[in-house]
Amino acid sequence: MKKNHSIGEKKTARIFLLWIPLILFLLFLLFPFYWTFVTSIKPAEELHSLKVIYWPQHPTLDSYKHLFNQFNFLHPMKNSLIVAAITTLVSLTVSTLAAYAFSRFRFAGRKPLMVLFLTNNMFPTVLLLIPLFTIMRKLGLLYKPTSLVLSYTTFTIPFSVWLLSGYLNDLPLSMEEAAMIDGADRAKAFVRIVLPVLLPCLLATGVYIFMQSWNEYTFAVLFTNENSRTIPVALKMLVGQLGVQWDLITAGGIITVIPVCIMFFFAQKRLVAGLTAGAVKG
C-alpha cells in the first residue's frame, strides 16, 4: 500500500469503489426478487390494478399457506433437492478426474475429445427428446429420479470438465512439482496440493451444476410423474389456459430461492483466498 494515503481519502475511495457500485449492483439484481415477493403477498384485488403498487395495503400470506397445504409444494422441493444433490455429486466427481486428465496429461486424442465435450452442449435438447424418452423407458428409468440425474449429468459433465480444466490450467504447476520432487506420487500430490487449492473452483462449479439441475424443465416434465415432479414442473402447472396464478407462482419462486441462498451462504465461506498463498509458502 502506498503510505501517503490519509485515512479520509481511503474512506472516500471505499465509498466510491466499493459501496456505491455494490449498492447499484444489488438494486439491479434484487429488485425483481423484491417485486416477486411483493406480488406474492398482494391480495387478489391489489394484484390487478392499473396503479403500480410498491407495497400492498393489505399484505397477506395466503398464497404461502395455500402452497404448502393444498398444493403440497414441499414434495417437489424434496424431489428437486434429491436430483440436484446427486447430479452435483456425480458430475463433480467424474468431471474433476476428466479435467485433471485434460489439464495435466498430453495424450493421443486429447484435442478431439475436448472438442467432443464442447459440442455435446451445442445441440438443442428439443431435438433429442423423443429418442431420449425411448432410452429412459427401455432402461426402466422413466419417472424415477435416476432418469433426471442421468440426463442432467450428460449436460453438466462436459461443461464442468471445461470449467475445471480452465481453472486447473490457471493454477501454477510449481506446487505440484515441488511435492512430486519431495517424493509424493501424482495421486498424493493431487489430493494434498491441488484439491485444497481447487476447492473454491469446485464449489463454484458445484453451484453451477446444482442450479442447472434445480431449474431444468424440458426433461423434467417428461421424465417425472405426479410422484417425482420437480419444482420447475410444479411451478409451470400454475400457468394454465386461463392465465397465471400470480400469487402462487411468485410465492413458489420465493420459497425456491431461499434455501439455496442459505446453503450458499454457508458454502461461500470456502470462497476465500489464502489457501493458495499458504500452500505455496508452506
Add this chain to the structure above:
Amino acid sequence: MEIHRKRRRGSGIWPYLLLAPALIIMLSVVIVPIINAISMSFQSYNLTRPKKIGFIGLDNYAKLINDSLFWKSLLRTLIWVFFGVGCQFVFGFMLALLLNKSFKGRGVVRAVSLIPWVTPGVLIALMWSWMFDGNYGVINDVLLRLHIISDKVAFLAKPASAMPSVIITIVWQGIPFFALMILAGLQGIPGDLYEAADIDGATGLKKLFYVTIPSLRNTIFVTTMLRIIWVANSVDVIFNMTEGGPAYATQTLSVYVYKKASSLDMGYASAMAIMLMLVLLVAAIPYLHNTFRDQEG
C-alpha cells in the same frame, strides 16, 4: 520446459482411465439421440406428415440457404450473444472484484447476489415480462416518476425495444454466473504476485491488468466460451417473454429451431440446429486455439 516435461510424464493409460467415467455417462445417453438428430437433418422429417418421412439428401440445407428468416435469425443470434454475454461478463467481473474485497456482511451479499441465477427459469421470463409490461409494468412507472419518459413504452410490443428488453433479462440472469466463476478463480491467484506488484508500486488498475486478468486468462476464456454456447442455445427467456416477436424482432436461431421443432418439422429444425452448431464451433476456434496453444507452448 520443466513444466512440459512434467505434463507429459506418466501418460500411458492414466488419462484414459480418468476420462472414462465422464465419457461413458455422457455418451451412453446422448450418442443415439444426437446421431438420430443428425440423420433427421437429411430427411423430410415432419411428424405431422409421418407418411412422407424419407431421405432427401441436402434439401433441408438448400432450403435453409434460401430462407431469409434463417439468416435474419442468425444475425439476431449474434446480437443476442454479443450483448448478452458481453454485458454479463463485464458486470460479472466487476461484481466478482467487489465481492472479493473484505467488508462487513460480505457473506450475505455474496449469497443474495446469486438470487437471479437461483430463480426458476419459469419465473424469470414471467416476472420480467410483467415488469416490462407496457400498461402497468413497474419499469414504466419508475421511468415515468423519474421523468425519463413522458409516455408509457410498450417495451415488448415494439421491435426496437423488444430485443434490448430480453437482453437485459438474460444479463440479469447471467451476472451471478460470471461473478461466481471469476470469484472462484480469484482465490487461486497466489498472493505473492500482488505483493510483488505492490513492491513495484502498481496501482489498483495496473494490478488488474497486469496481475489479475493474466492470471485468470484460462478461466476467462473458458467461462465466456461456455456462456456463449449456453446463451446462443437458450430459448426459454425469449420464448416466454416474446415468443420471438414482435414480427420476428427477437427470434434468434435457437428460438427458430425451437418453434420449428414444436410444430414438429424435425428435419428442418435439425438442419438449422446443425448450422447453429457449426457457427458456434467456428466462434469457438479462437478460444480453442488459445487453450491449446497456451498449453502446448
Add this chain to the structure above:
Amino acid sequence: MCATMVSAALAEETTIKFWFWADNDAYAQTMQEMIADFNATNGKGITVVGEQYPWDGGGYSGNLLTAAIGGGGPDVATFKLTATPSFVGNDLLTPLDEYINNWEDKDQINENLYNTMRTAGGEDAIYVMPWNTQVLYVYYRPSMFEAAGVTVPTTYEEFLDVCAKLTRDTDGDGKTDVYGFGMRGSNGGQEPWGCFLYAGGGDWEHLDSEGGIKGMQDYIDLYTNGYAPETAPNDGFAQVIDNFKSGLTAMTIHHIGSSAQMMELFGDDVAAFVFPAGEGQWTSMGDTETVMFESCANKEAAFEWMAYLATGKGQETWCTVTGNVPVAARVQELEQFQSNPFMKVSIEGSPVAGILPVLDTTTEWISNWPSVIQQALLGQITAEECMKTLQETLWAE
C-alpha cells in the same frame, strides 16, 4: 355360467393411466376428486390414475406426442382437436366409432360435434371424444358502455364504432386511459381474430379474398388508431385478461372459462354478447376432448372412463366447476347451466361457432400466426400481404 364369467372378467383389476392438464390448481383438485369418485363407483374394478401435466402454452400436446411416440404414453388423455393430425398420422390413437355406436349415451351428444371430430381425424374415423366446449364471445363492462354513451352493438360496423367510442381519456391528461378493445396479437390470437376475418367477408378457405383483407385492415386500424392498447402485438391470453380485469380495456374476446374470475372481480359490471355479424359471422369454438391411445391394454375400461367424463357424473362436475359448456344434453338442461347468463351467450353463439381447419399445416400455421399478424400491425407489411402469407401457409401443398 355365463354370468360368472362376466363378473370374473369385470372383477379383474385394470389400471388406466390418464394424462390431463388443469388451468389452475383448483381444477386439478377437482379432477383428482372426479377420478376418486369414478374409481369408487364404477364397480368394474377400474382404477384411473390421473397425472397432471402443465399446459405450457400448448406444449402439453408436444409432450404427449413425445411420450406416445417414445412408447410411454398414457392410456387416455385430455386433448386439443388441432393436435389430431400428428397423432392420427403416427397411428397413435384408437378409432372410437365402434365404442360410440354401441354406447347407450351416444345420442346425448349432438351429431354435429361428432362430425367435427370426424373431420379433424381425416374423415375415416372418430378418434376424439367430445368432452366440453367453449364458445368465444365478447366480454364488456356495462359501466364503461354507459359512460361512453353506447349500447351493445348489433352489427359489425357498430362494433368497430363502439371500439372507437369506448376509447377514452378519463382523467384529462391527454393520454388514453381506457381502450375500446383488448386485442390479442400474440399466441392464440387467431381465434378471436377469426371473428374479424368472417365479419369482413372472408373465411378460412379464402383468407386472401377481398373480404378477408378488409377484416384484416379493420383489425390493423383498431390498433393503429389507438383503440387497442399499444402492447397488443405482444399480448397473449394472460395480458388480454389482465388488461380487462384492471379496467384498461372495455371489451375483450374470450370464452366462459374466465367468467367465474370476472364475476368475482366485477360482480354485475361484466356482461357478454356474441360477436356481431358483418358480411359473415363466425366465432371460435374452443374445445377440450379426450383420446384413447392405441397402446392402451384395456380399451373397454378406458372407454368407461371417457364416457364418465363425456356424459356421466364427470361431465356435470367438471362443467359446473370450470364453467365450460357441457356436451351432454342431459347436463346442458340442468338448472345451473340454463340460468347462467354467460352460458346463455355461449349457446346463442353456438350456431356460428366453428373450428380452424384441422390440416397437417395447422400446428405450424398457428405458431406462425403471431409473427405475421405482428408485422401487419406494426406496418411492416400490408393487410393484403399478410393475408396472402396466411393463405399460402395454411393451404400449402
